[in-house]
Amino acid sequence: MCSKAGARRVQLPRSALLYPLIALALLVTLLLNLSHLRSLLLPAHQKDANIAYFIQITPHTLAHLPRLYSTIHHPYNLHALHFDVQIPSQQVTHVLAQLRLRNANFERDTIVIPPRKLVYDGISMVLNTLHAMSYMLKRPNWHYFINLSGHDYPLVPPEVQRKLLGSVRSLDPLPNFLSMSSSKRAESVFYDRASTLFTDTSLCYPPTAPHLPHEHPVCNELAKSTTPNPIFDHSFRPAYSGAWLIVSRQFCENATTSSEARHLLVAFANMRGSDEFFFATLARYNAQFNKTLIPKALRKVIWVADGEHAGQHPFFVDEQHSNGSYRFLKPLNESIDFFARKFGHSDSAFMDVIDHMARDAQRVDRISQAFGWIVVALKRQMAQRA
Numbered sequence: 001m002c003s004k005a006g007a008r009r010v011q012l013p014r015s016a017l018l019y020p021l022i023a024l025a026l027l028v029t030l031l032l033n034l035s036h037l038r039s040l041l042l043p044a045h046q047k048d049a050n051i052a053y054f055i056q057i058t059p060h061t062l063a064h065l066p067r068l069y070s071t072i073h074h075p076y077n078l079h080a081l082h083f084d085v086q087i088p089s090q091q092v093t094h095v096l097a098q099l100r101l102r103n104a105n106f107e108r109d110t111i112v113i114p115p116r117k118l119v120y121d122g123i124s125m126v127l128n129t130l131h132a133m134s135y136m137l138k139r140p141n142w143h144y145f146i147n148l149s150g151h152d153y154p155l156v157p158p159e160v161q162r163k164l165l166g167s168v169r170s171l172d173p174l175p176n177f178l179s180m181s182s183s184k185r186a187e188s189v190f191y192d193r194a195s196t197l198f199t200d201t202s203l204c205y206p207p208t209a210p211h212l213p214h215e216h217p218v219c220n221e222l223a224k225s226t227t228p229n230p231i232f233d234h235s236f237r238p239a240y241s242g243a244w245l246i247v248s249r250q251f252c253e254n255a256t257t258s259s260e261a262r263h264l265l266v267a268f269a270n271m272r273g274s275d276e277f278f279f280a281t282l283a284r285y286n287a288q289f290n291k292t293l294i295p296k297a298l299r300k301v302i303w304v305a306d307g308e309h310a311g312q313h314p315f316f317v318d319e320q321h322s323n324g325s326y327r328f329l330k331p332l333n334e335s336i337d338f339f340a341r342k343f344g345h346s347d348s349a350f351m352d353v354i355d356h357m358a359r360d361a362q363r364v365d366r367i368s369q370a371f372g373w374i375v376v377a378l379k380r381q382m383a384q385r386a
Helices: 014-032 034-041 062-072 089-102 123-137 158-166 183-194 249-257 259-267 278-285 329-334 349-358 361-385
Strands: 051-057 078-083 110-113 144-149 176-178 196-200 222-228 245-248 299-301 339-341
Touching (some): 051 158, 062 078, 062 089, 062 349, 123 259, 144 249, 144 339, 176 278, 245 249, 329 349
Parallel strands (some): 299 339
């Protein structure tokens, strides 16, 4: 039989009840800040942005590939290669053997896209980029897509590119980088290229079949007609950016699967230079992507120098004066861009100079600060549109 004293309930002091409440509040605070805490605890490489590089190689740039590939390669990135169908298969095999010798993990981090017929100012260029995006989207864990030609070369090491793009990974949606031109210029260029119907003859089927001698120029040209293009009038305001992109995985998913992208693809199929309009217009007219659009693709391309215009194609940036000095070294050094084009010579002494310049600590700091200001301006833009 229990005594009254034993049956009496133990009364805890009120202060003892306070501790579980404090612990609960701390737990809630921790959960609310978990993503920030996790970011702080992550290894440095996991805070970076993983990049999917797509390199398109022509017969003229095949010799550029080994050095370009080695210079941009990073074990946490993904790399995709497309060889123009006009490159002899034995040459492709030889170059791929070189790349495999340089990278023991070649099969893991590099995709060789099946060769397809291309007309470089036709809709097949857009299709080839979308084809590469689709291949790369099958692989997880990358955040940004960058397309390159064999004439491109980095002005910023890949680990710095990863770090800078990683600094915007907290934004939703991720920003996209396209060198947007003014609306007036976009409209002028667009209606010059889309006023009459063009046919990309590389669309002959199957697209992966090699060129045959009797095919020339069939399946290898942009055929122009005198028929007016009936689907555009001057009420349409296209966007114009050039063909070079740094776009997010979300953008690639939209470009390869959305109904709006399919509609735009068909609409732009019969114009010249559609790759300079398709991705820009898709970004401009999509409310999600337009919200975080940065009008700079981080490419240094020199069209005008010393009062001289380069013409249809930009200057070769490795051009030398008669005394042997490099004509464009200073503007490349002062640039904050990730890549420059066009390099005329492969595996050159000038590329050695560029590699040394790209890793200069003071220059990397300057580029990082400039990129930071770009992000600040973007966040301000997002706040105004919210």
